[in-house]
Amino acid sequence: MVALAVRLRALGARVRVCAPPDEEFAALLAGAGVEMVASGAPVRPLVTTVVPGSAAGLAQRAADLMAAQFETVAAAAEGCDVLVATGPLPVSAGARSVAEKLGIRYAYVSHSPVSLPSPHQPPPARRGRPLPPEVADNRELWEIDARNADEMFGGLLNAHRAAVGLPPVDGIRDYAFTGTPFLATDPVLDPWPPTGLGVVQTGTWFRPDERPLPRGLAAFLDAGDPPVFVGFGSMPMTTAPDIARAAVGAARAMGRRILLSRGWAELEPADGRDDCFTVGEADHGALFARVAAVVHHGSSGSTATAARAGVPQVVVPQGADHPYWAERVTALGIGAALDDPAPSAETLTAALAAALAPETRARAAALSRTIRTDGTTEAAGLLLGRSE
Known part of the structure; x- marks a missing residue:
C-alpha cells in the first residue's frame, strides 16, 4: 500500500x-x-x-x-x-x-x-x-x-x-x-x-527503496560467499528459538553463512560464531539479490520479492495464504516447501539442498526476468x- x-x-x-x-x-x-x-x-x-x-x-x-x-x-x-x-x-x-x-x-x-x-x-x-x-x-x-x-x-x-x-x-x-x-x-x-x-x-x-544497506550488513555480505537469508516477517513464531537453531544448522550443513532477520519473532542465533549475522529493517529487494537462498514463511510480499531477485526459496508456511505460495514456488521449480511450521535441521537441510541445486537456481534466475x-x-x- x-x-x-x-x-x-x-x-x-x-x-x-x-x-x-x-x-x-x-x-x-x-x-x-x-x-x-x-x-x-x-x-x-x-x-x-x-x-x-x-x-x-x-x-x-x-x-x-x-x-x-x-x-x-x-x-x-x-x-x-x-x-x-x-x-x-x-x-x-x-x-x-x-x-x-x-x-x-x-x-x-x-x-x-x-x-x-x-x-x-x-x-x-x-x-x-x-x-x-x-x-x-x-x-x-x-x-x-x-x-x-x-x-x-x-x-x-x-x-x-x-x-x-x-x-x-x-x-x-x-x-x-x-x-x-x-x-x-x-x-x-x-x-x-x-x-x-x-x-x-x-x-x-x-515499493521503491533507495536506502543503502546498513553498514554492518554490507560489511558482512562483502566478507564472504552469499549467505542464506532466514526471516519470518510479522509471524510471532512461538517456536522461534527452535527454528532459528534449525535454520542455522541447515545453512551450516550446506557450507553457507547465515543472515537472520529478527522480525516480530525476534530471531536470534544460538551461538556467537561469526558466520551468522542478525539484521533488523532493511531493503529486501536489494538484500535478496545478494543472498544464496531465502528461507521465509510464504507471504505474498516475501515470495514476490525473492522471485524478482532471482534467488531460490525455501517456504515454511505458518498459516493464512502461505501454503498457496509454497505450492506456487514448488510448481514453478524455483525452490522447495515444507509442511511442518517448525521443521528440524535435517528437514530444512534437505529443502535447502534442493533450493540450492543448480537447476533450481537457473529456474529462479530465469523467472525473475518475467516478473512485472x-x-x-x-x-x-x-x-x-x-x-x-
Missing part, C-alpha cells in the same frame, strides 16, 4: 494513508514521505498474542476495526476522490460504506488470490467457522463463506450504516470486494484463471483514469 501511495504521489496525486499506529508502520510511511493517519489499535501486540485459529476476542476486534472506518477513516477521507482499501472484511466493508456516504470512488485490493471467490479454489476458513468437510464443491463452499460473513459481520455493518443514514446491504463480502477487485500479484507467479469475478490483476506492488515491476503504475493509472 505504501508502494501505491508513493507512485500516486509521483503522478501528482495527494495521498493520505490510514494505518495502525505501530512504530514500524509509522517509520515506513515517514521514510516514504507519505502522510499517515493513525487508525485503530497497534497490530503487533495483537498478532503476537492471538492463538492461531482461535475466535476468542474476534467480535470485539471486528467491532473496533469497523468503528475506526466510520470514525477515523471517514474523517481522513473527507475531500478525497478515491478510497482504496485492503485487509480484513470489517475494514473493507466499513471503508466501502464510508466511500458510499461521502460519494467518492472506492477500490478494493487483495495482495493474495486465496481470499477472492473462485470455482478453482476453496475459501479460507474464517475464525470459529470451519468449513463443512463433507462439502467438496468450491462454489458451494464460497456460498457458505458468504453466509458466514453475513452472520459474523453483517449486523455490525448495517448498524453503523443506519447510524449515518445508509440503507442496509446484503452480501457483505461481495459488497466489500466489489465486482472488479484489484489483485496485486504477478500473473506468472500467480496466474488468475478466468472466473465470474472481474478481477483486475495489476502485478505486484513493489509496473504494478503500482498500472494500479495508479486505473485509479487516476490515466490507464489505456
Whole structure:
C-alpha cells in the first residue's frame, strides 16, 4: 500500500494513508514521505498474542476495526476522490460504506488470490467457522463463506450504516470486494484463471527503496560467499528459538553463512560464531539479490520479492495464504516447501539442498526476468483514469 501511495504521489496525486499506529508502520510511511493517519489499535501486540485459529476476542476486534472506518477513516477521507482499501472484511466493508456516504470512488485490493471467490479454489476458513468437510464443491463452499460473513459481520455493518443514514446491504463480502477487485500479484507467479469475478490483476506492488544497506550488513555480505537469508516477517513464531537453531544448522550443513532477520519473532542465533549475522529493517529487494537462498514463511510480499531477485526459496508456511505460495514456488521449480511450521535441521537441510541445486537456481534466475515491476503504475493509472 505504501508502494501505491508513493507512485500516486509521483503522478501528482495527494495521498493520505490510514494505518495502525505501530512504530514500524509509522517509520515506513515517514521514510516514504507519505502522510499517515493513525487508525485503530497497534497490530503487533495483537498478532503476537492471538492463538492461531482461535475466535476468542474476534467480535470485539471486528467491532473496533469497523468503528475506526466510520470514525477515523471517514474523517481522513473527507475531500478525497478515491478510497482504496485492503485487509480484513470489517475494514473493507466499513471503508466501502464510508466511500458510499461521502460519494467518492472506492477500490478494493487483495495482495493474495486465496481470499477472492473462485470455482478453482476453496475459501479460507474464517475464525470459529470451519468449513463443512463433507462439502467438496468450491462454489458451494464460497456460498457458505458468504453466509458466514453475513452472520459474523453483517449486523455490525448495517448498524453503523443506519447510524449515518445508509440503507442496509446484503452480501457483505461481495459488497466489500466489489465486482472488479484489484489483485496485486504477478500473473506468472500467480496466474488468475478466468472466473465470474472481474478481477483486475495489476502485478505486484513493489515499493521503491533507495536506502543503502546498513553498514554492518554490507560489511558482512562483502566478507564472504552469499549467505542464506532466514526471516519470518510479522509471524510471532512461538517456536522461534527452535527454528532459528534449525535454520542455522541447515545453512551450516550446506557450507553457507547465515543472515537472520529478527522480525516480530525476534530471531536470534544460538551461538556467537561469526558466520551468522542478525539484521533488523532493511531493503529486501536489494538484500535478496545478494543472498544464496531465502528461507521465509510464504507471504505474498516475501515470495514476490525473492522471485524478482532471482534467488531460490525455501517456504515454511505458518498459516493464512502461505501454503498457496509454497505450492506456487514448488510448481514453478524455483525452490522447495515444507509442511511442518517448525521443521528440524535435517528437514530444512534437505529443502535447502534442493533450493540450492543448480537447476533450481537457473529456474529462479530465469523467472525473475518475467516478473512485472509496473504494478503500482498500472494500479495508479486505473485509479487516476490515466490507464489505456
